[in-house]
Amino acid sequence: xxxxxxxxxxxxxxxxxxxxxxxxxxxxxxxxxxxxxxxxxxxxxxxxxxxxxxxxxxxxxxxxxxxxxxxxxxxxxxxxxxxxxxxxxxxxxxxxxxxxxxxxxxxxxxxxxxxxxxxxxxxxxxxxxxxxxxxxxxxxxxxxxxxxxxxxxxxxxxxxxxxxxxxxxxxxxxxxxxxxxxxxxxxxxxxxxxxxxxxxxxxxxxxxxxxxxxxxxxxxxxxxxxxx
Amino acid sequence: xxxxxxxxxxxxxxxxxxxxxxxxxxxxxxxxxxxxxxxxxxxxxxxxxxxxxxxxxxxxxxxxxxxxxxxxxxxxxxxxxxxxxxxxxxxxxxxxxxxxxxxxxxxxxxxxxxxxxxxxxxxxxxxxxxxxxxxxxxxxxxxxxxxxxxxxxxxxxxxxxxxxxxxxxxxxxxxxxxxxxxxxxxxxxxxxxxxxxxxxxxxxxxxxxxxxxxxxxxxxxxxxxxxx
Numbered sequence: 001x002x003x004x005x006x007x008x009x010x011x012x013x014x015x016x017x018x019x020x021x022x023x024x025x026x027x028x029x030x031x032x033x034x035x036x037x038x039x040x041x042x043x044x045x046x047x048x049x050x051x052x053x054x055x056x057x058x059x060x061x062x063x064x065x066x067x068x069x070x071x072x073x074x075x076x077x078x079x080x081x082x083x084x085x086x087x088x089x090x091x092x093x094x095x096x097x098x099x100x101x102x103x104x105x106x107x108x109x110x111x112x113x114x115x116x117x118x119x120x121x122x123x124x125x126x127x128x129x130x131x132x133x134x135x136x137x138x139x140x141x142x143x144x145x146x147x148x149x150x151x152x153x154x155x156x157x158x159x160x161x162x163x164x165x166x167x168x169x170x171x172x173x174x175x176x177x178x179x180x181x182x183x184x185x186x187x188x189x190x191x192x193x194x195x196x197x198x199x200x201x202x203x204x205x206x207x208x209x210x211x212x213x214x215x216x217x218x219x220x221x222x223x224x225x226x227x228x
Numbered sequence: 229x230x231x232x233x234x235x236x237x238x239x240x241x242x243x244x245x246x247x248x249x250x251x252x253x254x255x256x257x258x259x260x261x262x263x264x265x266x267x268x269x270x271x272x273x274x275x276x277x278x279x280x281x282x283x284x285x286x287x288x289x290x291x292x293x294x295x296x297x298x299x300x301x302x303x304x305x306x307x308x309x310x311x312x313x314x315x316x317x318x319x320x321x322x323x324x325x326x327x328x329x330x331x332x333x334x335x336x337x338x339x340x341x342x343x344x345x346x347x348x349x350x351x352x353x354x355x356x357x358x359x360x361x362x363x364x365x366x367x368x369x370x371x372x373x374x375x376x377x378x379x380x381x382x383x384x385x386x387x388x389x390x391x392x393x394x395x396x397x398x399x400x401x402x403x404x405x406x407x408x409x410x411x412x413x414x415x416x417x418x419x420x421x422x423x424x425x426x427x428x429x430x431x432x433x434x435x436x437x438x439x440x441x442x443x444x445x446x447x448x449x450x451x452x453x454x455x456x
Contacts, residue, residue, distance in 0.1 A: 105441060161441070168443040174432040175441075177417055178410040185409025204402040212440025213333060213389070213403070215396040 045125035086123030104161035120198035273353035314351030332389035341430035348426035
């Protein structure tokens with residue numbers, strides 16, 4: 001990670017100075033900051049926010065406490081950054097669904113699948129619990145705003161789907177709550193040592209919401225009960 | 229509530245003794261105990277478990293702290309009793325679904341509807357959060373066991389539905405998690421001052437899981453996109 005950049009420009013610089021170039025240092029800093037946030041996400045998920053200290057996170061990374069404080073101001077900011085890291089994945093999926101053309105149902109499936117993967121990631125616990133913890137009022141307000149944006153995005157896709165005929169008539173508010181609830185709940189039961197990958201979970205949830213429980217007549221095939 | 233029983237037997241007793249009959253006292257005690265648990269459920273939901281004291285609950289009922297301790301041993305037991313009060317409604321629905329005959333889908337709908345109503349009730353918050361709070365290991369274990377029974381009951385209904393043809397092929401574990409997650413999440417967004425009653429929420433969620441998002445061909449009617 002911290003190996004010097006082997007590009008000719010940097011090789012030349014290295015001859016002039018034993019310190020790495022600014023660009024290399026910036027990249028190195030980002031990598032290390034990400035490692036701090038990831039370690040915090042794991043610790044919070046495993047022991048809870050209140051039972052985790054900055055010392056615990058430093059120990060997990062074999063660094064000192066001041067090293068952690070070089071990247072974040074306090075434990076609250078760490079939780080906030082964990083939330084943002086997970087939410088970022090959903091926001092990317094939502095932006096893509098908003099910008100691309102095509103039936104709204106197909107675009108919503110992508111959002112459901114990526115949302116499920118984000119919650120099954122190491123950041124899932126923080127994403128679902130961050131709001132309940134003792135964050136600053138500013139952080140709490142920001143989290144609520146970003147969550148509301150995702151909620152509104154799902155409702156918009158549902159309305160667009162009803163317009164283009166790809167989604168059957170439904171109450172967008174209730175349906176968005178049902179989808180987000182099922183997805184957020186993944187953080188309560190999913191464990192990384194399970195046989196299913198986050199992508200598998202995403203695919204399973206996508207199918208549940210698309211198909212529903214009631215049997216659908218198979219095209220060109222006679223429906224028969226499965227052999228018992 | 230505490231008016232003396234007007235039955236002839238009790239009228240006769242009242243002549244003999246100014247104290248209410250044992251049966252009347254037992255009923256009176258149950259009513260009061262229920263009021264204590266209900267007041268606790270409201271306080272926990274509104275202010276959180278850790279921010280609520282026994283004093284707060286006593287004040288809400290215009291009684292003294294020792295009166296509350298006459299009904300429960302401590303705050304943890306109060307939370308446990310709130311959990312049990314809410315779960316009782318789901319357990320009744322599950323027992324009925326297990327004992328009655330008919331297509332499994334129809335029986336599962338009833339469970340979904342009653343489950344949604346229980347979570348939208350004043351006990352919903354306690355039902356969803358109880359496990360995370362600092363309960364005694366025995367209470368925590370009991371709560372996990374009871375939750376697992378409901379989970380297993382839903383999976384069993386899904387398997388029965390696949391057998392009798394009323395539910396289309398699905399992964400019972402994933403589907404039970406999706407249903408329970410969507411229902412449990414109701415505690416995060418439902419407020420009692422809203423226009424929808426708990427029964428309305430139950431009906432909406434029942435429909436979402438039965439139908440799915442993908443349009444179903446309407447019998448004997450040509451499908452056309454809604455007028456935009």
